Amino acid sequence: MITIPRSSLTVPVLGLIAVATALVLLPIDRRLAMEVLLVLAMAQGWNLLCGYTGLLSFGHHAFVGLGAYVLFMTVNTTGLAPVWSILVAALVALVVALAMWMLLRKLRGPYFSIGIWVLADSLRLLFAQWEWVGSSRGIVLNPASIDAATFADMVFYLALGLAFVTQLGIFALLRSRSGLALMAIRDNEAGAASIGIAVARNQLGAFLISAAICAAAGAIYYLSVLYVDPSGAFDIDWQIRVLFIVIVGGLGSIEGPIIGIAIYFGLREVFRDAGDLFLIFQGLTAVLVPLVMPGGIWGLIAARTGWQIFPTRRLAD
Amino acid sequence: MVAVLDVADVSKRYGAKLVVDKVSLAVSTGECLGIIGPNGAGKTTLFNLLDGSAQSDSGTVTVAGQDISRWPQYRRARMGVGRAYQVPRPFTGLTVYENVLAGIVHSPAAGARPGQRALEVLERVGLADKRNVIAAQLPLLDRKRLELAKAVSVGSKVLLLDEVAGGLTEGEVLDLVEMVKQLKRDHAVLWIEHIAHALMAAADRILVLHFGAKLIEGAPQQVMAAAVVKEVYLGISVDDAAGA
Numbered sequence: 001m002i003t004i005p006r007s008s009l010t011v012p013v014l015g016l017i018a019v020a021t022a023l024v025l026l027p028i029d030r031r032l033a034m035e036v037l038l039v040l041a042m043a044q045g046w047n048l049l050c051g052y053t054g055l056l057s058f059g060h061h062a063f064v065g066l067g068a069y070v071l072f073m074t075v076n077t078t079g080l081a082p083v084w085s086i087l088v089a090a091l092v093a094l095v096v097a098l099a100m101w102m103l104l105r106k107l108r109g110p111y112f113s114i115g116i117w118v119l120a121d122s123l124r125l126l127f128a129q130w131e132w133v134g135s136s137r138g139i140v141l142n143p144a145s146i147d148a149a150t151f152a153d154m155v156f157y158l159a160l161g162l163a164f165v166t167q168l169g170i171f172a173l174l175r176s177r178s179g180l181a182l183m184a185i186r187d188n189e190a191g192a193a194s195i196g197i198a199v200a201r202n203q204l205g206a207f208l209i210s211a212a213i214c215a216a217a218g219a220i221y222y223l224s225v226l227y228v229d230p231s232g233a234f235d236i237d238w239q240i241r242v243l244f245i246v247i248v249g250g251l252g253s254i255e256g257p258i259i260g261i262a263i264y265f266g267l268r269e270v271f272r273d274a275g276d277l278f279l280i281f282q283g284l285t286a287v288l289v290p291l292v293m294p295g296g297i298w299g300l301i302a303a304r305t306g307w308q309i310f311p312t313r314r315l316a317d
Numbered sequence: 318m319v320a321v322l323d324v325a326d327v328s329k330r331y332g333a334k335l336v337v338d339k340v341s342l343a344v345s346t347g348e349c350l351g352i353i354g355p356n357g358a359g360k361t362t363l364f365n366l367l368d369g370s371a372q373s374d375s376g377t378v379t380v381a382g383q384d385i386s387r388w389p390q391y392r393r394a395r396m397g398v399g400r401a402y403q404v405p406r407p408f409t410g411l412t413v414y415e416n417v418l419a420g421i422v423h424s425p426a427a428g429a430r431p432g433q434r435a436l437e438v439l440e441r442v443g444l445a446d447k448r449n450v451i452a453a454q455l456p457l458l459d460r461k462r463l464e465l466a467k468a469v470s471v472g473s474k475v476l477l478l479d480e481v482a483g484g485l486t487e488g489e490v491l492d493l494v495e496m497v498k499q500l501k502r503d504h505a506v507l508w509i510e511h512i513a514h515a516l517m518a519a520a521d522r523i524l525v526l527h528f529g530a531k532l533i534e535g536a537p538q539q540v541m542a543a544a545v546v547k548e549v550y551l552g553i554s555v556d557d558a559a560g561a
Contacts, residue, residue, distance in 0.1 A: 180419045184408045187452075191406030194368065195420035196394035196471045252410070306451075316414040316436060316448040 012171065012310045016164065023160060030156045034224060036265055037163035038217040042238070043245045043257035044166050045213030048173075051252035052182040053203040054189055056109075058239060059116030060214050062100075062123050063093045065233035067215030068222035069133055076142045086158065086219045093215030097208050105200070117236075124234030138229025146226075155224040162216055171254055174312045182206070183312070186252045214238075244282065248289045250296030254310040259297050319382075320345050321505040322475045327366050327376030327386075329359075329529075336362045338529040339376065344475070344505040349497065351520030351537065352509045355549060359529035360509045361403065364477045367507075368400045369393040381474055395425055399473030403480040403509075405464040409453035413444055416452050416463055420470030427472075435470070442466045442496060458489045465496060469504075476500060478508040482515045494518045513541070525549070 023033055042060070050056050070089040074080050080088070100119055107115045128136040147154075173179055181202055184192040193199050218238075222228040241264065249260025263285065271278035293300040301307060320343035329337040337359045344350045354360050365371035367378055369390035377386045385393050394400075408416050417435045421427050428434060439445045442462040447455070452463060461481050468476055478497065482490045490512060497506060497519045510516040516523065517537045524534040527549045533540055540546055 177422050180411075180415065180422060183411055183415075184419045187408035187410045188406045190370070191402070191408065191467070192419075193370070193390045194394055194400050194402070194406070195467055196391050196423035197419070198389075198391045313412065314415050314418060314432075315412070316432065 009311070015309070016167065020160065020164065030152065031224075032265070032269075034156050034159040035221070036261060037159040038221050039241060039245065039264075040257065040261050041159075041163045041166040042214050042217045043242045043249075043261060044170050044254070045210035046242045047246045047251065047253075047257050048170055048182075049203075049206045049210040051246065051256070052186045053199075053206045054185065055203055055207065056113045057116050057207075057210075058113045058236075058243075059118075059120035060210065060242065061234055061236050061238040062116070062120035063097065063211045063214035064218030064221075064238045065120075065123060065127065065228075065230065065235075066093050066096060067218035068228045068233040069127060069139075070215070071219035071223060072139050072141055072228050073133060075145045076139065079142075079145065082141075082145060082223055083154075083158065086216050086223075089219040090212040090216045093211045094208055097211035101204055101207060105204075120234065120236070120239075124230050127234065128230040134229075136230060138227060138232075141223065141226045143226075155220060158220045158223075159217075162213075162220060166213055167254075171310050171312075174254065174310075178202070178205075179312060180314075183252075244286055246296075248285055248296055250298030250300075250302070253298050253302065254312070255302070255308070256296050256298040263297075321381055322367070322507070323377075323379040324367065325377045325379075327363070327373045327378060329362055329366055329371065329373050336529050337366060337373070340526070340529070340531050341376075342507075342524060342531070342534070344507060346474070346503060346505050347501060348522070349501050349506040349508055349520045351516040351523040352507060352526060353511070353513075353516065353523060354526035354532075358526040360526055361479060362529075363526065364400065364479055364507070364509065367475075368398050368477055391423075394420075394471045395423065397472060397474035398477065399468035399471050399475065399504075400477040401461075401464040401468040401479060401481050403483065405460040407452040407455070407460055407463055407467075410451070412449050412451055413439065413455070413463060413466075414448040417466050417470045420467055421472070424470070424472040438466050438469050441469065441499065443492075457484055458492075461485065461493065462496070465500070469500065473504055476504045476506045478506065478510075480509055480511060482510055482512045490515050517541070 046057065046060055067089040070092045071082065071085045074085040074088045075082055104112055104115050127133055133139060174182065181197045184197055185199055185202055189199055218233065222233060245260030245264050246257050248263055250256025267281050268278055271281060289297065295303065322344045324340065324342045326339045326341055327337060328339050340363060342350065352360050362371065366373040369388055373386060377384055380396055380398060383396065385396055408419065414435055417438050418431060421431045421434050436445060439448055442465050444459060444462050444466060447459065455463060465481065482493050485493060494515050497508065500506060508516060508520060520537050522534060523537045523540040525532040525540060525546055532549060533543055533546060
């Protein structure tokens, strides 16, 4: 039997500081780094919902698009600074997510997955018809609202901030009392209810948190491109990417999505000039990894070694 | 003595089939009520109605004077209804200690030192030396012990044990009987079990369910000897039994 090694908070905290410093100081491609950070935040949020509370959402691109549109409309109509408009985007996403929950709360398993997918596509159709938000033509950010000299840096730091707040926030959540409830639900939903855990309330909480994170990430991403249209912002490709990253990396752990991110962007950069080869290898990975490693790559590593980079275990003396 | 668990006329119907038919029972702390009956008699459904994993159509369930008939499962657990399932439901990715801790921290009776209490519970079921082992790696007897520990962890007043001796070896069954006797001291215990000698050793009374209804309830020896029990439970007709 594996004995769990003692762990401290030194490794994750120093590790995150090192990564942040490298991102800021080294001459890396900041556009790519920004995208990596935003997708990492989305993947961690989605993993909280699916990996821990078992709700497999196929519709989180709804919140990416919603966040983008709320940011654009807030900046263009009220003149509020883009930074603060991200918060508005997250808040609106919370309200919409709550309304969606009212419709989806009785649906579980594949019914939930398909239900939220339908809602996400309905939102895309709605925004494509809605004249006030530019219908299918999309909208351009009011150029007066940004400062061209600092804009590139600003969106990069916003993405960095969101990724770190998400990463540390979910880490702290899993170390709290709620974390024990979330991990119990992950391992056995019916068993969790029998020891006094309010399963539905935890699922709602995870749903709202993941919606707000995806909305903030969508807002920052489309802020960086200064233009948003319904077919891009509500593209299910956002959801597929996150799904691939979390399943391949390892569902239900903090480490899994990080590994998945490395694999996804690694493959994409390797096959950047090779056309459809990227899609072929992505598909192969998506099929082979779950077959060989049902818990994803991190699931296998953790089962073999008991390692934790972000320690969430409570050890008894 | 006032009963901790008081069940009055609970019924449950699935479609045309009446699965639990006006069952009443009462159990006090320090007491173990054994429940037997043929397959499909409604034993597990009765437990579902008590712990709230299913809602009864009629009747009342009262724990420590509080009517909990309409409460959801997690509130009943917090109120003190602990359940050990027939097929254990461990949190496989968590350690043994965390499995028990999860129940304790969600109980209103958690106290200031939940970690300490978790170790005490593990001590009671004999799992203290495996506290930092991942639950997925436990052998069957230890999974059954952990299932008991989880049922106790919520600060239970009432323990519902559903065939916890199933699949164990003779020696392990005896260990389990000792554990149940020990838990009985500060809990009201209901125990569904097919292994008759285990139940006889721990139960103070036995209740026989048949087609969802209470057939007979009384002292273990008396119930097991009753002709009507032999007929429904062992499949021997009263005439055959009399002729033999």
